[in-house]
Amino acid sequence: MEKRLGLSNNGASNSNSNIRGLQIFIADLRSSQQSQEQERRIQAELSKIKQQFTSSRKKSDSSNKLAGYQRKKYVSKLAYIYITSNTTKLSDILFGLDEMVELLKSNVFSEKYMAYMTLEILYEHQEVVNRVDDLVTAQLVKDLAGSNDDTVALALNFIGVVGRLKNGLAYNDDVITEVFQIIRSPTAAEHLKKKAALSFLTLLKTNIDILTGDLQRQNHWIQRILSLLDDSQNYRLLLSVLPLIEFIARYVNPSQCVRLIPQLTQILYKCLIGGTSQLAETQFPAEYMFANVPNPWLITKLVSLLSVLIISRSEISENRAGLLQASNIDTDNLGKLRLCVSKAIELGTRDVSDPMERIVQNTILFSLINFASKLDPTEEALSNSATALCSLLISSETNIRYLALDSLVKLCAISEKTVIDSVCKKNLNLICRLLNNEKDQSILRKLVDLLYSFTNVDNVKIIVNHLLKFILTSRTISDNKMKRDISVKIAVLTEKYATDTNWFVEISLKLLSISSNATNNDDLIWERLSQIVVNNPQLHKITCEQLVDYLNNNNTSETIIATGAFLIGEYANLITEKISIGELFNLFTDKYFIVSNTTKCMILTTMIKLYKFAPEIGSAVIKFFQLELNSLDIELQTRSYEYLKIIQISNSIGNKALLDTLFSGMPSFNSRTNPLLRRLGNLPDSSVNNNSSLWLKVNKSEASLAGSPERRDESSSSVQNSTSPLSSMSSNNGIAPAPPLSRSRSRMNSNVTSPIKNNGINDSYYSRQNLSSNWREGFTRSISHRQGILYSSSLIKILYRITNPDIQQMSILQVSLTFINQTEWEMSGFNTETISYQLQDSPSYIIQNVESLSSTSIMPHKRIEQKFNITIRKPFEVEKSVIFNSHFKCGGSVQFLSLKIGIGMTSTxxxxxxxxxxxxxxxxxxxxxxxxxxxxxxxxxxxxxxxxxxxxxxxxxxxxxxxxxxxxxxxxxxxxxxxxxxxxxxxxxxxxxxxxxxxxxxxxxxxxxxxxxxxxxxxxxxxxxxxxxxxxxxxx
Amino acid sequence: MAIQFIICLNKQGTVRLVRWYEQLDSNEDTQRYISNMYRLISARDHKNQSNFIESFTDKTKLVYKRYAGLYFIMGIDLADEESIYLSNIHLFVEVLDSFFGNVCELDIVFNFYKAYMVMDEMFIGGELQEMSKDVLLERLGNMDRLD
The missing domain is CATH 3.30.310.10 (TATA-Binding Protein)
Known part of the structure; x- marks a missing residue:
């Protein structure tokens, strides 16, 4: 327990700020062995503190009030109880909130600090915020505006810590203005400016409207913020200002920031070149060095901002307004930036013994190599980068191998293939060797990503063989997910680069044969293989022949059986030299009893296709179907019945026309993009963009598809989705793709008629609502803003917030409403009501999980809350959105508000x-x-x-x-x-x-x-x- | 673009310090979130595995380091570069160490409010605000001596 963290043993920081009572209390708790004993001790302490607090409240005589030190001691004990109980005792300590606010008003630093610190810890709980936020914010604004720097610092810290947890601060104009005042003030102390810049960033992240809401303010304030960089000697301030500017460049106004490029370049140059120079006069001040290398924090932040401002060649097509391309940077600065990259490479490959120093110099290396791609790098520069990274792959330190690989994967994704190929060819053996020896799963993953990204026509065989061998033999990969991911990558690579069709079929089937259990990914792999085979006639025969070999093996995987059932069913006539139709029938009969029902269904279809090719096996087929008429599975039973009927009808009319029509040959599939690409995970984009070599052949045959019958097997439906527009956008989020056009159209038709049918609703409860006079303002705002003021009057203010509680289900929205009593009187008898446009006949949206109000009364200037969910089921007009009524009593009169909340299609x-x-x-x-x-x-x-x-x-x-x-x-x-x-x-x-x-x-x-x-x-x-x-x- | 949280756990998984700079998803339970993190990290092989966990959730990766019996963990955005945050952790521990004088877990237990003081002097809104150990220690010393 008392083990030192072991870095140094400098003198202790001991001061008089220790709180003896707290130390004794903590020591007491730690010495009690049993949890019951601890609990008793805590409860005793709680009641003592409670008594102290209440008695001090009763006594009006100021001399008897709790002394500041006492109050600080009790508050610190409450904070400890909260921490040590792992937040479970939150409700037990809430009684102390008022005293915490009292403590916040203290003029003694350590007392004020204790109050801020405790509130920072507690502010993650909404009930705490609800109870004290107004008072805390009032004191906060006072402290910000005060003249004591230490107090201002505490207030700024508070904003930086809770600013994102609690949205109110970012909407409070007083807070925003005070923080900005410190940023712009010429006299504010440096450490305050640093804090103010980051606090302001916190506010801005929460509410971007601070700058985007008012263009004039935007221009003015951004100028002020950028001018903080003018003092480029002051590296300290820089560190805090750069993240703020980066945020502005990314999300608010990039064009205003572009002018900084020369300045930033100059600073970066001074850091890297000056910091490593041997000449004393250009040297970097020692304090800005870290572990003997130039300051990595400053460098990463500079590079990060420059990466936003400079766009690479590949990004030009995205037409990002206002940003600068490398070719537009003047040669002087471009030269400096490139020099920085080579310096970083030199630095990063230097041999040092101290592990911390090594990680720092590599930080600089990785950061600049990732940035280098933006600078129109020459081929030579790129291969230098790649060589430097490859040399780190044999590092004994896991972290460095990990980061080097990470950079290599990124580099391969953005670079010209030829450059990287030449470097990686030299290192292919090394990388494959690492694959076999590496123990860290995430590094393995990156190795696979890397191999994947530099595979091409020439090396595809080598790499695929390595990967196959790896999933077959490696003992390190325990989780099946990784195996599946690698399988998908192999499938994509073989399709994309294979020039030898035999080899393609061989590998694909081998891949399917090793899949242990049928998973979603495996389904995709065999479906894709089937599509390719169907579209390429020269593959029909060899694939079926090889499938027969696999099927003859007793331990074959179910995916192979499924593939066989589909493909051999299509092309059995091509392989009769190898195996007769009768033998095929027997083969599938054997397999039928060892597979799942889905595959059984497919085999039933195969059987009737076999019958089509060779009617002489008719009696065996009929017997087989008859047997399955007794199947317990309804689908199997139905299929057997239908197929039996088809055979009977064919026999009775004496020709096979019906059979031939129903089971005519499979038309070509029409999906250019490989659905497997979506399963690749988070690989950089450009490496997966290329069209597959095999697939291109399909496009020629597309014309024939136009007239083809609407015949699709199960396998094709999932593929069809990928052709519907926009689905690629959603797939990145893991959200289900848009339904195919044909389906959504028919659905919409039924939807269009609904308003007509609902005309009767004119008389509904919804339409009888009498909305309050100025409801429109809040309604309009809630359509365009996710949060804000729904309604405001001299009596009451209602704030709303619309969120998506589940990112997987964007159709479910949560509405949170906060009611603030603006008067000096208590509001009582508060009750609310939500009314949806329609309750029956398949409503467009439904209201669910309506939580009860947190309280039915509101004290003056206090607030209460309510939440409910809206599930959007289908498209509807925003005018038909939810109506929200509230009733309450205030100052003797009854108030009634009826408001409409603007939830529309854009809310999803x-x-x-x-x-x-x-x-x-x-x-x-x-x-x-x-x-x-x-x-x-x-x-x-x-x-x-x-x-x-x-x-x-x-x-x-x-x-x-x-x-x-x-x-x-x-x-x-x-x-x-x-x-x-x-x-x-x-x-x-x-x-x-x-x-x-x-x-x-x-x-x-x-x-x-x-x-x-x-x-x-x-x-x-x-x-x-x-x-x-x-x-x-x-x-x- | 920034640190989402800083958490310090001991070997038993007890939370010693915790600071959230971003709100967790509303359906995420804090306790469960932390215990998942603890389970993942404590199960790792510290010799052969890196200090990074690439996809802890779909928007957070972890950078962590163990010092004696304490794990220091930062959650960062997926687009962030890991290695600089490892330096952040190291700097934080160095400053704690100098401030308390050869710091141990008990120092952080008994002086939790001072440990938070160190944290807040170094990180605001998920960003590092000062990288010089000397500047930090001087400022912390001043604050510690104030009444």
Whole structure:
């Protein structure tokens, strides 16, 4: 227990700030052996503290009030009880909250510190926030504005710690302004500025509207923040300011930050080149060094910001407005940056003995190598980077091997193939050897990723053989998931690079034969193989022949049987030289009894196909089906019955026309993208983009598909999904792809009729609601903002927050409402009611899990809360959103409010700023695709005049609005005055819909105002586009 | 882009320090989250495995290091580079060590409020605010001496 963490043994920091009472209490608790004894001790202490607190409250005489030290001691004991009970005793210590607030007002530093610290720990609990937040915030603002630097520091820390946990601070103008004042103040102490910059970042992350809500403020404030960099000698301040600027560059206004590139380059150059120079005068101040190398924190932060500001060649197509491309950086600075990269390589491959120093210099190496790709690197520079990384692969330190691999995988993904190939060829043996010896699972994973990313036509055989051998023999990989992942990668690689068809078939079948149990991935692999074989006639025969060999083996896997059942059923006539149809029938009869029902179904189909090829086996087939008429499984029974009937009908009419039509040859599959690609996990994108060599052959035969009958086996349905537009966007989130067009269209049709049917609702409870006079403001706001004020009057303020409790189910929304009493009187008898538009006949949305109010009365300036969930089942108009009524008594009169909360189709969009959006060409492609698929059915257009005029830059405010709604906006500047946005609408019952929106702004025909033309296309033919446009119109 | 949380656990899995800079998903139970983390980390082979756990959840990876009986763990974003956070942990432990004078778990138990003081002087909103040990120790010393 008393083991030292073992770093140094400097003198102790001992001071008079220790609290004896607390130390004794902790020692007491630790010495009690039994938990009962501990519990008794805690309870005794609690009641003592409670008594002290209450008696001090009763005595009005100020001299008898609790002394500050006493209060601090009791609060610290409460904090310890909370910590040591692992937060379970939260409710036991809540009585002390008021005293904590009291302690917060103290002018003694250690007392104020104790109060802030305890509240920081407790603020993760909503009940604590609800009870004291107003008082705490008031004191916080006072402390921020105060003149005592130590107090200001505590207040800034508090914001930095709880700012993201509790949203109120980021919406409190006083807090925001005070923090910003410190940033801009020329006289504020340096350590306060550092804290203020990061606290401000915390607020901004929580509420980006602080800067995006007001363009004028944005320009002004960003300028102020950027000017903090002007003092480039001050590396300390830099460290805190850089993350703030990076956030602004990423999410608020990149173009304002681009001008920093020369300045940042200069600092980076000084750090790296100056910091490693032997010349004294250029040397970096010693205190900015860490473990004998230039400061890694500063360097990683600089590089991280530069990476945002400079875009690489591959990113140009994404048309990211306002960012700079390497070719536009002046040669001087570009040269400096490149020099930094080579310096980092030199540094990173240097031999040092201290492990910490090594990790630090590698940090610099990895950070700069990852950045190098942005600098239009020469082939030589790239291969230098790769060589440096490869040399680290044999490091004895696991961390370094891990990080080197991580960088290599990234490097391979972005570089020209030829460069990396030449380097990796030299190291292929090394990497394969590592694969066999490595013990760390995550490193293994990276090795596999690396091998995957530099596989090409030349080395595919070697690499695939290694990987196959690895999953067959390795004892290190215990989890099946990894085996499955590698199998998928092998399948993709063989398809993508195989030039030798025999080899392709051989490997694919071997892969299937080793799968121990049928899993989802294995299904994908055999389905994909079947598609490729069907589409490539030259594979029909050899695949079936090899399948027969596998099937003759008694231990063959079920996936092989399934593949065999499908393919041999199709092409049995091609292999009659090897095996007769009768023998095939016997072979499948044997296998039939050892497989699952799904595969049994397939074998039944195989049987009738065999019969089609050779009617002479008829009696055996009929007997077989007859036997299965008694099957317990309804599907097997039905199939047997149907097939039996088909044979009977064929026999009675005397020809095979019916059989031949029903079981005619499989048409080519039409899916260009390999569904397996989605299973690759988090590999960098570009390495998986290439089209497969085998698949290209399919496109030629696509024409023949047009007239083919709608005949699809089970295997094809999953593949069909991947062709529906936009599904690739959703798949990254692990969300189910949009339903195929044909299905969603028929569903929508039934949906379109529902409003007509519901006309009777005019008389419903919903329509009889009398909404409060200014309900519209909150309604409109809640459509466009996820949180804010729903209603505000002199009596009451209602705040709302709309969240997605389960990221997997975006169709479920949670609404949290907070009611704040604005008066000096108690509000009592509070009750609320939620009303949905429709309760029966398959409603569009349903309200669930309505929690009861946290209290039915609200004391003056206090708040209560309520939450409920809304499940969106299918598209609906935002006007039909939830109505929320509240009744309460205040100051003797009864108040009634009826408000509508704006939950619309756009509320189900995934609001994910991290994810890269589409490029313009992709967008246009999808736009056309939708047009071709649905014609005018899926489109809706509306021309509006924006209510808020006057903003100089309409496009950028439109982008903000769309992003706020949750759309992804295509970054482009080639078409001005137009904003392209996309998103996925989620519903519970009718699935997800892709949605594209185009906003075009123009001067109206009468010439004196602006007009916006909103056009929306969705993957649904119904009114969904109109519903979406309505929501956008409200948000404008 | 930043540290999501800092957690310090002892070998038995008892939480000694915990600070959340980001809110956990509302359906995530804090206790369960921490005990999952403990189970994963304590089961790892510290000789042959790295100090990184790549996908702890779908938005968090872990960087951790064991010092005697204590695990220091940071949760970071998936896009972050791991190695700098390992240096962050090391710096944090070095400062704790100098501040308490050869720190041990008991120091952190008895002086939990001072340990938090060290943490808050180093990290705000999930970002490191000062990297010089001397500057940090001077400031901490001043705060410690204040009434």
């Amino acid at each position: 969009l995934v609001n994910n700023v991290e994810q890269p959006g589409m490029t313009l060409p992709e967008y246009i492609g999808r736009w056309r695709q939708l047009r071709e698929g649905l014609g005018n059915d899926g489109e809706y257009q509306l021309v509006v005049r924006p209510k808020k005029s006057g903003a100089q830059d309409l496009s950028s405010s439109l982008i903000q609005i769309m992003k706020r709604l949750g759309f992804q906006v295509v970054e482009q500047d080639s078409i001005s005055n137009t904003v392209f946005a996309s998103g996925i609408i989620h519903t519970k019952s009718t699935g997800n819909y892709g949605c594209l929106v185009k906003l075009k702004s123009a001067i109206s025909s009468d010439g004196d105002s602006r007009e916006i033309e909103i056009t929306c296309r969705t993957t649904s033919a119904g009114s969904l586009s109109k519903y979406v446009v309505d929501c956008i119109n409200y948000a404008l």
